[in-house]
Amino acid sequence: xxxxxxxxxxxxxxxxxxxxxxxxxxxxxxxxxxxxxxxxxxxxxxxxxxxxxxxxxxxxxxxxxxxxxxxxxxxxxxxxxxxxxxxxxxxxxxxxxxxxxxxxxxxxxxxxxxxxxxxxxxxxxxxxxxxxxxxxxxxxxxxxxxxxxxxxxxxxxxxxxxxxxxxxxxxxxxxxxxxxxxxxxxxxxxxxxxxxxxxxxxxxxxxxxxxxxxxxxxxxxxxxxxxxxxxxxxxxxxxxxxxxxxxxxxx
Amino acid sequence: xxxxxxxxxxxxxxxxxxxxxxxxxxxxxxxxxxxxxxxxxxxxxxxxxxxxxxxxxxxxxxxxxx
Numbered sequence: 001x002x003x004x005x006x007x008x009x010x011x012x013x014x015x016x017x018x019x020x021x022x023x024x025x026x027x028x029x030x031x032x033x034x035x036x037x038x039x040x041x042x043x044x045x046x047x048x049x050x051x052x053x054x055x056x057x058x059x060x061x062x063x064x065x066x067x068x069x070x071x072x073x074x075x076x077x078x079x080x081x082x083x084x085x086x087x088x089x090x091x092x093x094x095x096x097x098x099x100x101x102x103x104x105x106x107x108x109x110x111x112x113x114x115x116x117x118x119x120x121x122x123x124x125x126x127x128x129x130x131x132x133x134x135x136x137x138x139x140x141x142x143x144x145x146x147x148x149x150x151x152x153x154x155x156x157x158x159x160x161x162x163x164x165x166x167x168x169x170x171x172x173x174x175x176x177x178x179x180x181x182x183x184x185x186x187x188x189x190x191x192x193x194x195x196x197x198x199x200x201x202x203x204x205x206x207x208x209x210x211x212x213x214x215x216x217x218x219x220x221x222x223x224x225x226x227x228x229x230x231x232x233x234x235x236x237x238x239x240x241x242x243x244x245x246x247x248x249x250x251x
Numbered sequence: 252x253x254x255x256x257x258x259x260x261x262x263x264x265x266x267x268x269x270x271x272x273x274x275x276x277x278x279x280x281x282x283x284x285x286x287x288x289x290x291x292x293x294x295x296x297x298x299x300x301x302x303x304x305x306x307x308x309x310x311x312x313x314x315x316x317x
Contacts, residue, residue, distance in 0.1 A: 043270065064266050066267065066270070070308075072301070072304065072306065075304050076302055076304065079302070079303065079304065091264045091266055091267050092303070092304045093267065093271070093304065093305050093307060094304055094305065094306045094307060094308065095274060095307040095308065096308070099274040099275070099307075099309075100274065101271050101272055101273065101274040101280075101298075101305070101307035102270050102271065102272060103270050103271075103272050104277075106270040
């Protein structure tokens with residue numbers, strides 16, 4: 001059987017994601033660090049760790065970080081970077097979110113940043129996150145969210161898919177809260193912020209082929225006014241996206 | 252690198268072994284240090300450990316005989 005689609009697709013881009021400033025910086029990473037600092041957590045999960053930016057922030061504050069991703073080369077890059085930073089608490093496991101190879105209740109906290117939009121089955125992935133979380137634990141999910149307007153939603157998903165063929169869906173805030181509730185989580189806090197996507201680095205990171213970059217630019221240039229206004233479209237193609245942070249506890 | 256053993260794959264981190272279960276059955280795993288695999292007796296699967304990273308994908312696992 002073939003490797004999972006996202007794994008096949010992201011293998012060759014691992015180093016770009018370790019180096020990405022969009023992924024390695026941000027108020028949400030500072031907040032993640034504040035959530036764990038001084039709490040003496042024994043074991044935490046970075047679910048869909050990608051370039052490992054959550055892992056590196058968690059590592060100095062906890063007994064063990066398990067960095068989990070479906071993409072093998074990404075994990076190898078994370079293990080190397082953790083070794084370079086002398087973060088001895090980092091361990092790595094290759095697995096899809098939908099079928100986690102961890103004991104029930106194994107983790108004091110689960111963090112999941114910019115990854116749910118890749119999952120084949122978000123409901124199953126969230127159920128698994130809930131299963132591996134200790135009853136007294138907490139989880140934080142951070143991801144791009146789709147606007148609650150059908151037109152804007154369609155435009156966002158279209159641009160995302162053209163840019164990255166492994167894109168599944170950016171969920172709306174309403175979809176997120178529904179999925180979290182069904183998975184057995186209670187929402188503790190919700191925050192949203194906007195993030196500027198620099199067009200050149202946005203398409204460079206995913207190695208989007210030139211013909212699809214041209215299609216995205218063509219769509220942007222002919223977008224209805226409502227669309228251009230909402231996404232803050234700039235002449236060079238850069239635009240703004242919404243990012244939601246959902247802090248949850250087990251029900 | 253002058254070490255002759257540089258190509259030997261690093262073994263599994265012992266801290267991981269205590270929390271890992273079979274992704275298919277959620278049952279226990281045993282580590283076979285000679286083959287560097289995680290064995291799920293219930294699923295009859297052997298999951299490889301590559302570069303010290305357990306590869307917990309059923310499609311990458313070796314099917315056990317019998």
